[in-house]
Amino acid sequence: MTSVKSVGVIGAGQMGSGIAHVFAQAGYDVVLHDISDEQIANAMSSIEKNLTRQAVKGVIDQGADSAALTRIKTTNLLDGIGQCDLVIEAASESQAIKKEIFAALKGVLKTGAILASNTSSISITGLAAATEHPDHFIGIHFMNPAPVMKLVEVIRGIATSKETFETTKDVIASLGKIMAVSEDFPAFIVNRVLMPMINEAIYTLYEGVGSVEGIDTGMKLGANHPMGPLELADFIGLDICLAIMQVLYEGLADSKYRPCPLLVKYVEAGWLGRKTGRGFYDYSGDIPVPTR
Numbered sequence: 001m002t003s004v005k006s007v008g009v010i011g012a013g014q015m016g017s018g019i020a021h022v023f024a025q026a027g028y029d030v031v032l033h034d035i036s037d038e039q040i041a042n043a044m045s046s047i048e049k050n051l052t053r054q055a056v057k058g059v060i061d062q063g064a065d066s067a068a069l070t071r072i073k074t075t076n077l078l079d080g081i082g083q084c085d086l087v088i089e090a091a092s093e094s095q096a097i098k099k100e101i102f103a104a105l106k107g108v109l110k111t112g113a114i115l116a117s118n119t120s121s122i123s124i125t126g127l128a129a130a131t132e133h134p135d136h137f138i139g140i141h142f143m144n145p146a147p148v149m150k151l152v153e154v155i156r157g158i159a160t161s162k163e164t165f166e167t168t169k170d171v172i173a174s175l176g177k178i179m180a181v182s183e184d185f186p187a188f189i190v191n192r193v194l195m196p197m198i199n200e201a202i203y204t205l206y207e208g209v210g211s212v213e214g215i216d217t218g219m220k221l222g223a224n225h226p227m228g229p230l231e232l233a234d235f236i237g238l239d240i241c242l243a244i245m246q247v248l249y250e251g252l253a254d255s256k257y258r259p260c261p262l263l264v265k266y267v268e269a270g271w272l273g274r275k276t277g278r279g280f281y282d283y284s285g286d287i288p289v290p291t292r
């Protein structure tokens with residue numbers, strides 16, 4: 001264990017719930033916050049399901065699942081995370097929403113607390129500027145699904161202190177995760193490489209080069225990816241994919257990052273992937289069915 005004992009998580013979506021799961025499993029006291037009580041209830045039920053599955057499969061000890069679950073408290077008020085040593089923001093991928101949250105956190109966090117963002121793409125330096133203590137701010141980017149993926153990207157903003165970085169390194173090591181350090185450029189390392197590949201897969205569909213099934217089977221069996229790019233896009237969330245492409249396009253001012261119009265159209269339609277039941281696949285039945 002590090003000097004950090006308690007962790008607040010803001011946003012109980014797929015990443016917030018995965019991050020809460022990981023910290024509780026590693027013995028930290030966790031407070032999970034969301035503005036929506038329904039989202040909190042969904043998050044707790046998916047954490048319980050995933051912990052139980054890990055216990056049944058022997059990935060964690062019998063009883064460790066219920067012990068981890070009791071370490072997670074929930075709140076719909078930001079004040080509820082005021083006493084945490086480390087707070088990780090995992091709300092929607094929107095600079096405006098994140099900055100609003102950081103403004104509301106002013107005067108709420110205890111002295112010396114580290115504030116981190118799980119952002120997939122947004123400038124850590126820019127987000128830090130909206131916080132009370134930019135030196136205590138850092139990017140801690142978990143991969144999805146957080147309980148399974150080994151990597152955590154760490155991104156320092158221009159004002160991030162050495163102490164904040166060192167504590168972050170210790171915390172990540174205590175979770176049994178491997179850290180990759182990225183400089184603070186649009187979408188960092190993993191999404192700088194991954195997201196243009198997903199966007200290109202959507203162009204490949206848009207231009208009629210292949211079907212959803214053809215593209216995903218091609219990349220699964222032809223490049224040994226665990227999921228096809230369109231299946232992965234649905235898994236990540238098409239809103240998140242579009243937001244990342246927009247940050248790359250605007251931040252690097254290069255047309256090669258232009259979001260595919262079909263991706264824009266799907267997001268406009270509210271077809272955001274697995275989380276809304278429809279994206280490149282239809283998830284309403286037992287088996288996902290390609291939509292094109």
Ligand SMILES: CC(=O)CC(=O)SCCNC(=O)CCNC(=O)[C@H](O)C(C)(C)COP(=O)(O)OP(=O)(O)OC[C@H]1O[C@@H](n2cnc3c(N)ncnc32)[C@H](O)[C@@H]1OP(=O)(O)O
Pocket residue numbers: 018050051053054057059119120142143144145146147148149190191194226227232236240
């Ligand atoms: C967008 C960003 O900012 C950054 C990102 O995250 S990019 C996305 C990065 N993630 C990926 O690329 C994921 C690619 N996909 C995969 O690696 C795999 O398909 C997967 C691990 C998600 C699922 O693997 P699978 O073999 O198809 O399914 P499944 O057998 O159900 O699961 C594999 C293991 O993960 C576990 N698992 C899956 N989801 C889980 C979850 N949410 N919580 C806990 N455990 C989970 C399963 O219990 C299973 O455990 P065992 O190996 O011990 O049996």
Ligand SMILES: NC(=O)C1=CN([C@@H]2O[C@H](COP(=O)(O)OP(=O)(O)OC[C@H]3O[C@@H](n4cnc5c(N)ncnc54)[C@H](OP(=O)(O)O)[C@@H]3O)[C@@H](O)[C@H]2O)C=CC1
Pocket residue numbers: 010011012013014015016033034035036039089090091092093094097101118119120121141142143144235236237240275
């Ligand atoms: N999806 C992925 O594969 C990955 C995502 N990320 C990053 O993690 C973050 C979260 O992504 P993800 O979990 O997928 O997104 P989700 O859409 O699943 O979850 C976001 C959650 O934040 C909530 N929220 C919105 N505004 C606020 C607020 N003001 N205060 C508290 N909670 C709020 C949303 O509530 P409501 O639904 O009611 O709006 C929702 O519950 C993003 O920055 C994303 O880029 C990082 C790695 C991987």
